[in-house]
Amino acid sequence: MKIVVLVKEVPDTYGDRKLDLQTGLADRAASETVLDEISERALEVALAYADSHADTEVVVLSMSPESAAATVRKGLAMGAAAAVQVVDEALLGADLGLTAEVLAAALRRIGFDLVIAGNQSTDGSGGVLPAMIAEHLDVPNATSLNSVEIADAEVRGERATDHGTMQVTASMPAVISITEALPDARFPNFKGIMAAKKKPFETLSLADLDIDAETTEASRSIVISLGEKPPRTAGTKIVDEGDAGERLAEYLVQNRLA
Amino acid sequence: MTDYSADSILVLLDVTPSGALSKSAAGLLGAAAEVGTPVALIVAAAGEGEQQAQDAAALGATHVIVAEHAAAGTELTVPGADALAAAAELVRPDAILVSNSIEGREIAARYAARSRSGLAVDAVGVARDAEGVVARHSVYGGAYNVDSAVTWGAPVITVREGSIDARAEAKPASIERLEVAASGRKAAVTGALEEEVVASSRPDLRGAAKVVSGGRGLGSEDKFVLVDQLADVLGAAVGASRAAVDAGYVPQSHQVGQTGVSVSPQLYIALGISGAIQHRAGMQTAKTIVAINKDGDAPIFEIADFGIVGDLFTVVPQLIAALEARKA
Known part of the structure; x- marks a missing residue:
């Protein structure tokens, strides 16, 4: 079984995240970057399966700037057997459509029985790439899963929907995405970190994937204007002297909020 | 055959497990009415969808297409994408609006990938400029306002639930049935839905005032x-x-x-x-x-x-x- 896990480097949500007002791109220098927590959980699903099924190969795949290589390598340290990073200047500011095409092309090249992704990244939080990739690859999407059960020829799980949960089943090859309900990932240990240095790490360009980022055959989403909202400012702050509840009630009533 | 206005906005409406239009419908049709003529799309099994179509007209859909797909309700995402593709072919809209619900955005995702349309997700509003329909976004937790457009064709825009205050005026029901041929794309099979038990009469977190x-x-x-x-x-x-x-x-x-x-x-x-x-x-x-x-x-x-x-x-x-x- 070959499992490819899609991983993403994101700004650490415990810091302030910024957009560059000139380019409209995420300002990657403005905050610490980390391997997205939901990517780690997705990798954990694959590694947990590999722990009990010896004949399993886990590959991590990322489309990211060159600077993200160290973050992708963390996937190797956690236990993936190989890593593939798609790096190309022409991908700077790539929209969802181009990103999906690139990841689908990379997946075709790598080969897979199962693709596992997080349901939503913590930065873009679009929640659409797994379904887009599944469409390009003509495989089922079993997405937004709270639980995952991988069998020989199919993958099953409980899907979180907008109205409740339902069981979904997909025959493999398939693309699945998982929610935060799946377990936390393991930490890379020293042995894993050392072993990661010897594992295959392939870097692909758009030419390797035969993709033209500038093609006019596909319509692209572009940013046409961008503005920073003024930060909120603090209003009234009082220290409770025994009547704060009363005063808050009055404030809510005066502002027609109660 | 219906003649569709040149400024048609195709709006995919979610239907809840109990068969009602999702709460997002009013806002989606309200947003569509601000930038064009709202044409609602409802995906249903054969013979169903009549009541939802009436409700969509009451919420401002000038025209309602009920797309019948044999796998509606048993296959994940693909029937919705097939219906959207068939309806878009028919209506030739200026934009496609879909709820940014889990189901909605995945249908939008598959359709956009299939048609190679520009996709804008989690919009909090739509507007129209000289070039076409623009999606408004609020990103990084509301720290920035971003407007996006597409390089050509009709944008596919998913709209954040509860973000649109605009409402469209009720229209007389004009309903059409559309038989959708399955694309044959491989899909996951869905089982029975276990509805979330709502603890009380409290409002939903999403869209709550x-x-x-x-x-x-x-x-x-x-x-x-x-x-x-x-x-x-x-x-x-x-x-x-x-x-x-x-x-x-x-x-x-x-x-x-x-x-x-x-x-x-x-x-x-x-x-x-x-x-x-x-x-x-x-x-x-x-x-x-x-x-x-x-x-x-x-x-x-x-x-x-x-x-x-x-x-x-x-x-x-x-x-x-x-x-x-x-x-x-």
């Missing part, structure tokens, strides 16, 4: 009841910080923040929440923010319109009593 949220400061699952009590007095939805969810006080579905639900209510009351950036990202677009916290240095006070430094276990019961006294 008022939200009362509790954090680690509540101290335990039992004491979290105080959040519920205040919410009920105000008719508010119940939210929570990630810390409260991780501590097991409330289910994850109540989590407000970067990883969780983003809310923009009229009133947001944060009880015992310090206000980590992760949490603020999900609520700082609220019109009015009230915070009660023991720690006067908690970052939540930096964005609170009304902040109380004090013990929530004395302030909140007093607040509840005062509000109830005013009601009586």
Whole structure:
């Protein structure tokens, strides 16, 4: 079984995240970057399966700037057997459509029985790439899963929907995405970190994937204007002297909020 | 054959498991009416969908297409994408609007990938300029406003639930049935839906006008009841910080923040929440923010319109009593 896990480097949500007002791109220098927590959980699903099924190969795949290589390598340290990073200047500011095409092309090249992704990244939080990739690859999407059960020829799980949960089943090859309900990932240990240095790490360009980022055959989403909202400012702050509840009630009533 | 206006906006409406139009329908049709002529699309099994089509007209759809797909309700995402493709071919719209619900955005995703259309997700509004329909976004927890457009063709735009206040005028029902041929794309098979048990008559967190949220400061699952009590007095939805969810006080579905639900209510009351950036990202677009916290240095006070430094276990019961006294 070959499992490819899609991983993403994101700004650490415990810091302030910024957009560059000139380019409209995420300002990657403005905050610490980390391997997205939901990517780690997705990798954990694959590694947990590999722990009990010896004949399993886990590959991590990322489309990211060159600077993200160290973050992708963390996937190797956690236990993936190989890593593939798609790096190309022409991908700077790539929209969802181009990103999906690139990841689908990379997946075709790598080969897979199962693709596992997080349901939503913590930065873009679009929640659409797994379904887009599944469409390009003509495989089922079993997405937004709270639980995952991988069998020989199919993958099953409980899907979180907008109205409740339902069981979904997909025959493999398939693309699945998982929610935060799946377990936390393991930490890379020293042995894993050392072993990661010897594992295959392939870097692909758009030419390797035969993709033209500038093609006019596909319509692209572009940013046409961008503005920073003024930060909120603090209003009234009082220290409770025994009547704060009363005063808050009055404030809510005066502002027609109660 | 119906003639569709040149400025048609195709709107895919979600249907709930009980067969009603999803609450997002009114906002989607309202947004569509602001930039063109709303044409609603409802995906249904053969012979179904009549009532939803009537309801869509009442919410402002000038025309309603009921797309019949043999696998509707048994296959995931693909039937919706097939229906959208068939309807778009028919209507040739200026834009396609879909709810940013899990189901909606995945249908939009498959359709956009198939048709190679430009996809804009999680819009909080739409507008029209000389070049076409523009999607408005609020990103990084509301810190930035971003407008996006597509390089050509009709944009596919998913719209954040509860973000649109505009409503369209009711229209006479003009309903058409469209038989959709299956694309044959491989799909996952769905089982029976287990509906989420709604604990009370409290409003949904998404789209709620008022939200009362509790954090680690509540101290335990039992004491979290105080959040519920205040919410009920105000008719508010119940939210929570990630810390409260991780501590097991409330289910994850109540989590407000970067990883969780983003809310923009009229009133947001944060009880015992310090206000980590992760949490603020999900609520700082609220019109009015009230915070009660023991720690006067908690970052939540930096964005609170009304902040109380004090013990929530004395302030909140007093607040509840005062509000109830005013009601009586």
